[in-house]
Amino acid sequence: MQLSKRLLFLFFLTMASCQLSLESPTLLRAFSQPATSEEVITFSQRAASESDLLSIETLGQSETGIPLVAIKAAADARESETPLRVLIFAQQHGNEQSGKEAALLLISDLAKGKHAHWFSNMELWIVPHINPDGSDENQRRNAGGIDLNRDHIVQLAPETRALHALFRSEMPHVTIDIHEYQPFRESWEEFGAYKTFDVQVGVPTNPNVSNEIKTFALKEALPAIEDHLNGKGFSFQNYIVGPVPTQGRTRHSTVDFDDGRQSFAILGSIAFIYEGINGRDGFVENLERRTYGQYEALLAMLEFLHNNSQRATLISENARQQLKESTPGEKVAIRIEHFPDGSPLLLPLTSSKTGADTLVVVENYHPLVKPTLEVTRPKAYLVPRNDSLLVSFLHLHDIKILENAEIKGSPVIAYHIDRIDMSEDEELPNRFPRVTTRAKEGQNLSEEYLYIPVSQLHSNFLVSLFEPQSMLGLAQRPGFEYLLEERKEFPILRVEPVNTIK
Numbered sequence: 001m002q003l004s005k006r007l008l009f010l011f012f013l014t015m016a017s018c019q020l021s022l023e024s025p026t027l028l029r030a031f032s033q034p035a036t037s038e039e040v041i042t043f044s045q046r047a048a049s050e051s052d053l054l055s056i057e058t059l060g061q062s063e064t065g066i067p068l069v070a071i072k073a074a075a076d077a078r079e080s081e082t083p084l085r086v087l088i089f090a091q092q093h094g095n096e097q098s099g100k101e102a103a104l105l106l107i108s109d110l111a112k113g114k115h116a117h118w119f120s121n122m123e124l125w126i127v128p129h130i131n132p133d134g135s136d137e138n139q140r141r142n143a144g145g146i147d148l149n150r151d152h153i154v155q156l157a158p159e160t161r162a163l164h165a166l167f168r169s170e171m172p173h174v175t176i177d178i179h180e181y182q183p184f185r186e187s188w189e190e191f192g193a194y195k196t197f198d199v200q201v202g203v204p205t206n207p208n209v210s211n212e213i214k215t216f217a218l219k220e221a222l223p224a225i226e227d228h229l230n231g232k233g234f235s236f237q238n239y240i241v242g243p244v245p246t247q248g249r250t251r252h253s254t255v256d257f258d259d260g261r262q263s264f265a266i267l268g269s270i271a272f273i274y275e276g277i278n279g280r281d282g283f284v285e286n287l288e289r290r291t292y293g294q295y296e297a298l299l300a301m302l303e304f305l306h307n308n309s310q311r312a313t314l315i316s317e318n319a320r321q322q323l324k325e326s327t328p329g330e331k332v333a334i335r336i337e338h339f340p341d342g343s344p345l346l347l348p349l350t351s352s353k354t355g356a357d358t359l360v361v362v363e364n365y366h367p368l369v370k371p372t373l374e375v376t377r378p379k380a381y382l383v384p385r386n387d388s389l390l391v392s393f394l395h396l397h398d399i400k401i402l403e404n405a406e407i408k409g410s411p412v413i414a415y416h417i418d419r420i421d422m423s424e425d426e427e428l429p430n431r432f433p434r435v436t437t438r439a440k441e442g443q444n445l446s447e448e449y450l451y452i453p454v455s456q457l458h459s460n461f462l463v464s465l466f467e468p469q470s471m472l473g474l475a476q477r478p479g480f481e482y483l484l485e486e487r488k489e490f491p492i493l494r495v496e497p498v499n500t501i502k
């Protein structure tokens, strides 16, 4: 009797664990610890093997050799010929655990057959942990000490390169980069109130990102996410950054495209950043609620995208077409500032003393983003063939090079760096050279230079990076400081359209 009872118990235990096998490992232990990188990989493999919808791919390896897995969700027979392609990637910052956990809940749902209707007109890629080494150590940076979310242009880290290789092969129309913000800082405690939004969502802010993308994201996607989250008991905010309101301005996120949001937006993706709330311990505190906040924000976005799939596809593809057909002479912003619009921000905060809701009026609020310096788009840039760093940069980003372009007949302009001043933008220093331009003569330009046409997908990316005065220029990035030198010629030349030179 005793033995058969025990056998019966074992039998039910086995049954239970079989049924639970499609639950995320973190859910199975009631969110007491986040998933290890090994668990993420094992669980993703199991989910893919149990589902016809899901497949698994390895994008590459982390700095220490951990596989960077991605789950692809796509139905075999789609009603839509051109499905909306969506890429979700989590945990560039290893000490922001809830994005990965939400991704695992989503993978679990899909493996169990939930949300199947999405895949009539969508395809989805989910990268649950793009920084597994950082995740296992609960540290922000990768194992090589690189902040992945400041590495999308130079791409020193294998993790960033793997993510961009996936981007180039799939060209997602929509990207969602999942993070966490840390509200529990001393300065906020002293201020007496802090942010407790469950999820903040940010949209592209760079002036060179397509306006249609920015408007669609801000005016249509964000309200849909907010509605859904509020209905589920989670609070929402259009992502804001800044110190406590008495110590400086509040604005929206950086205009730089070195991150997981704008590096894809400037290539025509409708790109979002999610910023869920972190725990007071920066790790596991409140992990269940943090995870469900991010998860519900993902469900809301995916449902919204499914319902607007044709428009989202068109907005992204139009933006890409416009970049490819961009015309020389158009203005491109190279120095950019955040400005007030005259109205204060009403910021709902939580009192650090009583825990009560409190509304703070932020007068020093800079929601507008405007260019402070623009250049005209050239016809092409000329990159010295003997500059191996620049040449490998072109190859890294798969930038189009015209091998047999005819330079003769088009005016070529070189910048002379007269002197270099310092500037501070977005609360960070950068070099602001004063330049004069000179006509560049020479019979051998084609032999000495690679011809980079600006009418290509990377059009705004190239102008923003290749102009010496750009506050977001390549010369401001690690390893490329040598491009700017006082009293020297800037190595990259401009090919002007014929009719602009008198």
Ligand SMILES: [Zn+2]
Residues within 6 Å of the ligand: 093, 096, 149, 179, 180
């Ligand atoms: Zn982050």
